[in-house]
Amino acid sequence: MTIQRRQFMKTVAAAGAALTLPGYIRSSFASGETIKVGALYSQTGGLSVVEKMLADGVQMAAAEINAAGGVMGKQIEVIVEDGASDPKTFAEKAQKLVIKDKAMTVFGCHTSASRKAVLPIFERRNAMLFYQTHYEGFECSQNVIYSGAVPNQQLGNYIPWIIEKLGKKKFFLVGSNYVYPREMAKVTKGLIEAGGAEWVADEYLELGHSEWAVMVNKIKESGADVVLSNVVGDSIISFYREYINQGMSHKDVPICATVTSEIEIAAMGPEYAEGSYTSFPYFMSLDLPSNTSFIERYRAFVGDPKALTYHSLEAAYFQVFLWKQAVEKEGGLTADAIRAGIRGQTYAAPGGEVKVDEDNLHCWLTPRVGQWQSDGQSKVVNEYPAPIKPLPYAAYGETAENLFCTPQGLDSSKL
Structure with missing residues (x-):
């Protein structure tokens, strides 16, 4: 991975991006000089093929941020933990990251089962989980930023x-x-x-x-x-x-x-x-300069000129930048600071602009439909003109005019 990342930095520098190798090397600073975050994804087991990609997306974003000066002048130290494709292990590793490593923010989980397993830890310890996978909704936690699509x-x-x-x-x-x-x-x-x-x-x-x-x-x-x-x-x-x-x-x-x-x-x-x-909301085939650059940089980072990108990988990447913006807005790393700072934050993601909803901490995303072609890529055949508001309780009657998930939490009386 070290060799691949060095190649990544060389490739980006050659492309004229605003990254510097010395800034990247500084990510090895001692604990007191870095900001610790967790990347909790399966590195082993049946889900590891996909989840390793998500961990790469988080680490790539952190490398880019570090090379551009870090967060509040400090480098990000990403602590990768292996959920081993097992919800119980996810819970154990989440507890380790939050309590022992004192990582107040963790990017991680891929399945609803693993997210549900770790959620009590984040709520009890008042830490933040960033969850990038599209999911079924029916959740309204003040300790999770949901960057994937809802129904x-x-x-x-x-x-x-x-x-x-x-x-x-x-x-x-x-x-x-x-x-x-x-x-x-x-x-x-x-x-x-x-x-x-x-x-x-x-x-x-x-x-x-x-x-x-x-x-x-x-x-x-x-x-x-x-x-x-x-x-x-x-x-x-x-x-x-x-x-x-x-x-x-x-x-x-x-x-x-x-x-x-x-x-x-x-x-x-x-x-x-x-x-x-x-x-x-995202397809690798999107013909956007931001996406073309993202694909090139991701391939350089992982050392694979044919590596694929996909929806959850893109979200795993852009959510790190949303976190950075929230931390810098409030000047703090606590869950309370991140919650306050991230509401309404926007970011120019590879697939277009995204925004964290002020009400429910889910992301505004652009709905798209892709038809699969003979080359394994999609042709986008339907696309909304702009991102739309996430409604995690749409299956139960939630509308933009009648919210169930609010800044105060879930209004269970509406269920």
């Missing part, structure tokens, strides 16, 4: 577009059997019915399930003209391959997903996903 930012544009632009009227909902797919299905059903369409099935298979023949056959026999997929992890690869192997076509009955990203497309082979769709 209204993935589905509010997506379902009406499928009905109106693709002309699809019969939805087959399929997902992995845990909280995210089920909560996403709740929002989806309401939007389907509001659009004058119908859902003909709502089916689930266990996490990691790899035998999809029976499920695909159910889809074929259901009369559905579109599949809304909330399938996650390695199951995505098995599902898409079985779908095509059974003669299904994305042209006739497309899979429209909320999870499938550049990472899964590369793993399954683009031919199995070509013509299907995903809704995300």
